[in-house]
Amino acid sequence: MSCKKILVVEDNEDNRHILVYRLRKIGDFDIREAADGQEALGLIAQDPPDLMFLDLKLPVLDGWETARRIRAMQGSVRNLPIIALTYRRRQGSQRKSRTLALVQSSRELRVTLRQRVSWQRH
Helix, strand or coil: CCCCEEEEECCCHHHHHHHHHHHHHHCCCEEEEECCHHHHHHHHHHCCCCEEEEECCCCCCCHHHHHHHHHCCCCHHHHCCEEEECEEECCCCCCCCEEECCCCCHHHHHHHHHHHCCCCCC
């Protein structure tokens, strides 16, 4: 069976690369990347993924509107599992640096995938 397709939609290139790196450490996935919601919708129309990681704050078309448009699509793609990426400030830090909430460790990413997506590993 072919490997699962994951679409990572994140405008911050560093954050996108970190998530892709961690996903590749977890399993053999076909990973595609987009920097904004409009680009993501184009990729989904060409070849729908099995799962999408979606940043909610994106340029061009934000994550909320991107998810709304996916849910309004015809066919099975409207049920595409979407894991929203959000940011939070580091605890105890006065700096404005932010960290991907879902991607703090590869272990947390594996747990999230197991809990949110009913995939069988082949």
